[in-house]
Amino acid sequence: MAPALWPRLSRMLWLACLLPLAPARVAADLYELRLTADGPATTGAEVTITASLVADDNGSLVLPASTHLYRFHWLHTPLLLTGKTDEAFSSTIRAVGNTAGDFPVSVWVTTADCWMCQPVARSLFVLPITEFLVGNLLVTQNTSLPWPSSYLTKTVLKVSFLLHDPSNFFKAASFLYSWDFGDGTQMVTEDATVYYNYSIIGSFTVKVKVVAEWEQATLDAGKRIVQKTGDFSASLKLQETLQGIQVSGPTLIQTFQKMIVTLDFLGSPPLNVCWRLKPECLPLEEGECHPVSVDSTAYNLTHIFRDPGDYCFSIRAENAISKTHQYHKIQVWPSSIQPAVFAFPCATLITMMLAFIMYMTLRNAAHQKDMVEVADFDFSPMSDKNPEPPTGVRCCCQMCCGPFMLETPSEYLEVVRENHGLLPPLYKSVKTYTV
Structure with a gap:
């Protein structure tokens, strides 16, 4: 009888192992695992990584009410684990990297009672670790501009270095900043923020070399000086606002004469210039004419009027930080000399008229001669x-x-x-x- 029970018992154990897999397979299609980290980080600094289990269909599903239904599994080698915190549907670890490189970190979630079963969700990301300082430069100006990396000349710029140190690893360090503004000006400060005023237009690159220095305890109860550095830069485009447009050209002209109007822009190129003839001096609406790219501070408009009347050039110009309008009135008179396109028809008409007159004259003369002959x-x-x-x-x-x-x-x-x-x-x- 014992041999007969053994196959039945083995089938029951096999079904018992499959039961935890059923909800896992269903859940594997309904949830995803999202990873967030506060890296990149410098060597020796602590990094925090969090994994969260969320519904996979934009939140229409809800997670189970049980807080002990799932288990999170991490793989972070060669990072050194310094701490771990598990919550209902998330898990957080803290790790330190002592060498520079890009380290993969993976995590997967299984049911709590079957960690060897098929994962409900899994995720992977790469954590960069560097030997240098981590941070960036922030450039701001009081003038609010809608164009990125564009700033005004002769207006104070605020340049700040922002250190990325979420674990407060450099709390005991002292910093030294060496600035280079790209126009020949250099300075050294102990403050992470400087103010500078560019007096000329152009494209510049502001650079800063940051040195962090602090004391660190050694294994023999001594101390040593530890230093980390970092090089950072930001590109700037300094421009002048368009103060206006000077228009040089005639105000009275005849039809079918070529007119040239010179536009002098009081601002820095490149510019987008748009113009249109109107019966009245009114501003141009958006999309009313096609802009022309101008790479200098002067531009020539050419036009030939075919009809007399009063006209107004409506001109709009804008650069990366400002725009302006200008108008130029002009009066067009009929031309005293008709163009060549009308000369040939007129000459033909006059020739035909003269030929007709000569024909009639000769005909009358012949008629009179006949009358004289009859009179004789x-x-x-x-x-x-x-x-x-x-x-x-x-x-x-x-x-x-x-x-x-x-x-x-x-x-x-x-x-x-x-x-x-x-x-x-x-x-x-x-x-x-x-x-």
Whole structure:
């Protein structure tokens, strides 16, 4: 009977081992493990690392109410563990690295009653350890600017070194700071904060060398001086605000003439320049025109007006720290000299008109010649041999040659008297004397 019970008992033990795995497999798809650390750290300083078990679907799930359901397992070699704290769904360790390097730290979570079972969640990250000081430079200015790393000239800058020491490892150390502002100015201070004023525009790199020094006890009950250093830097871009735009150019111009307007910017480049012609001097709205990049303090605008009228150049310029507007009014008059594009049609029209006039003149001259030839007719007394001329010819002859066709001299004289009443008589009376 004992041999018969043994297979049944082995199956029961096997099922008992599988039971803890069931919730673990389900939970493995529902939760994740998040790691946070206060590194990087310098050698000898203590580092704090925390692992937290959270729901994997943005918090819609809730963790079990039991506070002893899961166990956290850490792997941190070669870091030296100095402390560990476990809570309901998180675990925190403190470790020290005595050598420099990048050290992997891993952690996984299992059910509390089966640490050899499939993990509910796991995570891994790399902790950097360095031999040098850890920190950074912070540069601030009273003027609030929306552009990063951009600052104003002739305005005081505050430069501070911030030491990263969450474990208060350097509480007994004294510090010395050697500053280099990149414009030829250097100084040494014992304070981590300095104030400096750049007088010129340009790009600079401010550097600081930090030396930390303190006493440390030795194994033979003695003391020795320990020193750590670090080099830090920050890039700065010093600029001047745009005080305005000086516009040089004509205010009166004719159509179809090339106009050049010079813009002088009272500020530091690079600039984004935008301009547009408007009937009135109004500011430019965002997106109303396309900006042009300008790398100098001067820029030339060129334009040709095709229609007369009153116009206004609306100009906007901005650099990395400021912007400004300017306006330039101009009056456009009609041009006295038409452009070449209209010269050819006008010349063609005039030529056609002159050709038409000459044609009509020559035609009239030919017509008059025909009339003269008709007038050259035999005006001897009318007879059967010379029939009466046409009415038109007769009329012309009567007007032009009528006086010469009169039959008697008395008729001619009568006509002359009628037409020239003031003319003296053609003959004088002859006085007769009686003896």
